[in-house]
Amino acid sequence: QVQLVESGGGLVQAGGSLRLSCAASGRVFSNYAMGWFRQAPGKEREFVAALAWGGISSRYAHSVKGRFTISGTNARNTVYLQMNSLKPEDTAVYYCAARLYPTVTIKTHDYDYWGQGTQVTVSS
Secondary structure (H helix, E strand, C coil), X not given: CCEEEEEXXXXXXXXXXXXXXXXXXXXXXXXXXXXXXXXXXXXXXXXXXXXXXXXXXXXXXXXXXXXXXXEEEHHHXXXXXXXXXXXXXXXXXEEEEEECCCCCCCCHHHCCEECCCEEEEEEC
């Protein structure tokens, strides 16, 4: 069993930055891929970024490329999402997800474990 716990969300003004963290426990994450997704009110959950452990590959949604950076520390089983130049349209609940394969994917159904989410609100 895998447990994922997100933290770091909050309220920030447009142009500001936040760093989300996702702490994973329960299994060794040497061959996993980790992803961040978000869901705004009334909208479907959407892909934000993903990283294969070992830094083999990463992928970003077009809307966040150049502003967000996903990174991870395998030793600590933690994945981060550094979010810079935040915009009001980035407001959403952000979810961390783990995939039992070392390849990145943007599809929600490809991920096996999910955290409870952390709220990010960007004011204009």
